[in-house]
Structures are given as C-alpha cells and as structure tokens.
Amino acid sequence: MAMNRKSEKFYADFVMGGTAAVVSKSAAAPIERVKLLLQNQGELIKRGQLRRPYVGIGDCFSRVLKEEGFLSFWRGNQANVIRYFPTQAFNFAFKGYFKSLLGRSKEKDGYTKWFIGNVASGSAAGATTSLLLYHLDYARTRLGTDSRGSRQRQFKGLLDVYSKTWSSDGIVGLYRGFGVSIIGITLYRGMYFGIYDTLKPIVLVGSLEWQVKLTCPFAGKLFSQFPVRVEHHYRLRGLCIPF
DSSP states (O other): OHHHHHHHHHHHHHHHHHHHEEEEEHHHHHHHHHHHHHHHHHHHHHSSSSOOOHHHHHHHHHHHHHHHHGGGGGTTTHHHHEEEEEHHHHHHHHHHHHHHHHHOOOOHHHHHHHHHHHHHHHHHHHHHHHHHHHHHHHHHHHHOOOOOOSSSOSSSHHHHHHHHHHHHHHHGGGGGGHHHHHHHHHHHHHHHHHHHHHHHHOOOOOTTTHHHHOOOOOOOHHHHHHHHHHHHHHHTOOOOOOO
C-alpha cells in the first residue's frame, strides 16, 4: 500500500512538473531565442544569415518581430518541450542505478565519501541522459539560430533538422558540441543531486525544503554556464565533436 502511494505521488509529481515545465518553457521561449541569437550573432554574420549585428536585447526583439514574425520567437521550443519528460525520467532512473554502484554510507564510509558518492552518481546520471537526448538540444539550437534576416531559412522545422544533418554528416552531426556539453551537464547534475541528496537528511524539513530545492539548481547552473556557452558555439559552427 505504501509503495503504491509513493508510485502514485511520483507519477502525479512527474505529470504536474511536466505540465509546469511546458508552460514555463513556452513562456520563456522568446527570451531563450533572443539569447541564442545574441550569443551566436558573430557566427550568423559569417554564415550570411544576419546582415548586421544586434544592438542589444531590444533591437534583437524588434528585428526578429519585424523580419520573422511573432511566432518565430517560439522557433525551437518544440524540441525544448519534448525533451523534458524523457530527461526527467532518465535522470532519476539513472541516478538510482548509479547510486547503487557509486553511493556510499555516511555511517560506514564517512561524510566525505558519502558526499562524493552523491556527486558522482548525479554526474553519471546527467552524462548518460545527455548521451541519449543531446540531439534534441542540438536541434533546438539550430532552429533557434536559424535566422531569416538576409536569406531563406536553412531548416523548415524539427524533422528537417534531423533529415538534413543526417544526410550531410550522419549521426555524428547530431552530436556536435557534445564533448563540451558533457562537461556542463556533469557539473550541473553533480552539484544538483550532490547538494540535494547531502542536505536532504540534514535540513530538508518544513520551509527549508523549498530553500534547498531552489538553491541546488542555482548552484549547479552557476558552475555549468561557461561550458554551455562554448557548446552553443560548437553546435552552430558545425565543428567536429570536441572530446
């Protein structure tokens, strides 16, 4: 009975979290697209997809709206939404698996080894999940940076990204930038699960629970931002996978 209740709670949280993610990611999609365009505008100019650089956030919003239309702000959001559910499912499934292999007992092995085990299992889970789903990140980036500023779009949609990339470069093309990405996701998931699992039995009570849940993603994201920025650069330039 207790197991059934836990399963029901897990599925309910999973669906609610997924719904919230779809809404939040869709709401933030215009900002995400503008961020991608600003980050990669130098490469877009070199490739002839952008006539002149954007002069700040406001100029980018204005020009995208004028040149591409309102709905173009959500270009690439489909891949971002699709990847949420498998990402969450794989992360927690792999985390449990790797924790059984790498996890340590705080009582038997000491606090340091216990903490390292939590970080290692989180990192391994994140890396494995990224290996399976990175192609969706790649597709999102290519769609988000496919500007129509000076010529026709390169891709018609999500499936077209897969089709053209596969035809020109094979499966390797769908994993451009993966070597850099794995550094960022390993740091992020390692910090997230490491800090969360370590602090949970110590301070995860009452109102402190939400503070820990908010702090862990922020800490992980902070440490992983530079690799993610470099990763976008590799994806867009079409370079070989940097290992």
